[in-house]
């Protein structure tokens with residue numbers, strides 16, 4: 001292990017055997033945390049080429065159970081996002097896929113830092129179970145074609161161990177470590193193809209396009225090396241997606257999108273990702289056909305019906321989907337107003353995400369319970385003209401300090417001149 005640490009420290013390219021040695025022996029408890037910490041820091045500082053990142057992902061994939069699906073479910077085309085604010089795409093996308101006859105056992109995560117987690121959002125639906133075991137997962141998939149659940153402890157255990165160590169050694173923000181971590185779990189889930197939504201901007205972990213592109217290229221390279229179909233879209237996260245941020249509020253917005261009453265940006269991004277997946281899964285000949293097919297499922301109500309099927313298959317109470325006003329609601333709604341007249345030039349999206357965490361919608365410590373009802377609903381987005389005193393957003397809270405309300409108001413940069421947001425999809429890496 002000492003030699004492998006020294007190789008990476010001195011900038012060498014590690015051999016597959018060296019990478020395998022670290023992953024296997026660490027998972028079996030044969031190498032101490034301090035040596036693996038030093039190795040992770042050397043990877044963080046020296047980087048890894050695509051081949052090393054692929055070998056790391058595959059060694060982590062092979063560290064535990066791998067899921068295999070019956071032929072009738074194939075091809076399984078999945079989507080994964082690197083994490084954003086107001087990103088409720090999976091809740092709308094999964095039922096669209098089911099309505100188009102694609103199966104997807106989507107393994108989703110919890111909120112991380114300022115970003116929201118799909119599992120936390122779904123848990124605001126009373127009864128919804130995000131901890132399905134293998135048998136329950138198979139049964140729910142058979143019933144609903146799509147399932148959204150958490151990773152079991154048997155899936156890529158090396159990643160869980162390495163991630164916990166990275167979290168406490170300042171080595172999370174490394175492109176090869178992030179890419180191999182994400183891909184190890186996706187590959188272990190036995191998918192045939194993956195569309196990555198790599199978020200870029202003030203609300204994303206990757207703030208700049210060069211960084212986002214490097215992450216996207218690394219993810220695509222790992223997936224291709226492992227023999228699955230890959231595409232990565234680099235998408236705009238300069239402002240929250242849609243208007244709602246917060247678990248129950250986002251479920252309500254997802255239901256609005258499923259009934260064609262949701263905000264345009266989140267609906268359009270979902271249809272764009274769906275189009276990529278439908279082409280990848282041979283359900284559409286090209287992206288425009290895929291887009292139309294996906295849109296048709298919103299128009300004719302089949303996507304909404306599939307969402308209800310998924311909720312029912314995972315133990316959720318469908319009455320809350322039929323009447324979303326019954327979903328958890330915070331006792332206070334406080335309006336934040338514009339301090340001056342002008343145009344919204346920027347939204348500090350990471351800070352908006354953190355404000356929702358502080359309201360109780362995310363975790364400040366690992367064990368914290370989430371309050372599903374709290375959050376923020378925007379009234380305006382980048383490029384909108386506002387008049388002093390006009391509502392900018394509504395804060396849904398149990399209790400909230402005047403300082404936090406001021407912080408939320410300060411997230412909106414109001415300027416004299418018009419603002420330019422840029423496109424929703426910044427680039428596609430195939």
Ligand code: URA
Nearest residue numbers: 172177178179181182
């Ligand atoms: N998500 C993951 O699964 N792993 C990372 O390292 C970062 C985000």
